[in-house]
Amino acid sequence: MKKIGVLTSGGDAPGMNAAVRAVVRKAIYHEVEVFGIYHGYQGLMEGEIRPLEIGSVGDIIHRGGTILHSARCLEFKTEEGQLKGIEQLNKFGIEGLVIIGGDGSYRGAEALTKRGYPCVGVPGTIDNDIPGTDFTIGFDTALNTVIDAIDKIRDTATSHERTYVIEVMGRDAGDIALWAGLAGGAETILTPEFKYDADDLVTKLKRGHDRGKKHSIIVVAEGVGSAVDVARQIEELTEFETRVTVLGHVQRGGSPSASDRVLASRLGARAVELLLEGKGGRAVGIEKNQLVDYDIVEVLEQKHTIDKKMFDLSAELSI
Ligand code: ADP
Secondary structure, rough: EEOOOOOOOOOOOHHHHEEEEHHHHHHOOOOOOEEEEEOOHHHHHHHEEEOOOOOHHHHOOOOOOOOOOOOOOOOHOOHHHHHHHHHHHHHHOOEEEEEEEHHHHHHHHHHHOOOOEEEEEEEEEOOOOOOOOOOOOOOOHHHHHHHHHHHHHHHHHHHHOEEEEEEEEEOOOOHHHHHHHHHHOOEEEOOOOOOOOOOHHHHHHHHHOOOOOOEEEEEEHHHHHHHHHHHHHHHHHOOOOOOEHHHHHHHHHHOHHHHHHHHHEEEEEHHHHHHHHOOOEEEEEEEOOOEEEHHHHHHOOOOOOOOOHHHHHHHHHHO
């Protein structure tokens, strides 16, 4: 391969830029030309494609978001859209593509793969919901953003002796809630993977209160439902003054953590190696701190699982 492309797609995540940089530098190191495809699959179909040089990715390793921009594009789910994309790739002589994004973006990579076009998926999403990897790029940074918020809310919760319900992102996965809840010392963590019982939640709150606890922090994953509803339930069943904070998109931004930058650098470079080895249709990941790659079709057939032992531990530590 002499020319490859790179795009970022779907929800942005801190560390995507570090991954783009790694793709570009690794390719150039191997004397391969690199093209940036702007605005995800939308830009691919419209030929928004420009060469990237060593300097094009200078001074971006520490920046959140993605210099290639991202977009959601329904048309790419259709045969017509995919053929338009391949036509553009052929026009520029691009022989392989690195796609950085979440599971929706992987579906686009899968579609191209099924049409015989070599693609490698790099997991870039704060949600940590992609099978075939222990961690996705952006998850660690998002966790740090969430625990910074929890720490601050804890101060005001203590001062006013209130119960706080904090809603975090994660789509259908509870990883952000679980990890940030554990790291932030939350009393209760609600995730979509484990059913919760409002009576149990309230019993635990009352037990803490009777023991003299000044505040309670409950972390709710967005996949469970609205934090407002959880707070309403608590107020109906107790006399505790309850407040809600929905963290929202603040969780997607910010400078990537050291851990995310290293992960992005390793995964981006590995994706290029795979293309140069002639291995398309793969998804890269990290397992037990080793780089791995799997058939992207098989990755999409699997379901992401949450760490049950960690969930149990969080319950044990917040009795
Ligand atoms: P994420 O990659 O963060 O999960 P989305 O689910 O929005 O984000 O997916 C990003 C883009 O991937 C979509 O806007 C669409 O262009 C493309 N995509 C999603 N599903 C498919 C599919 N089944 N076939 C082809 N392209 C898809």
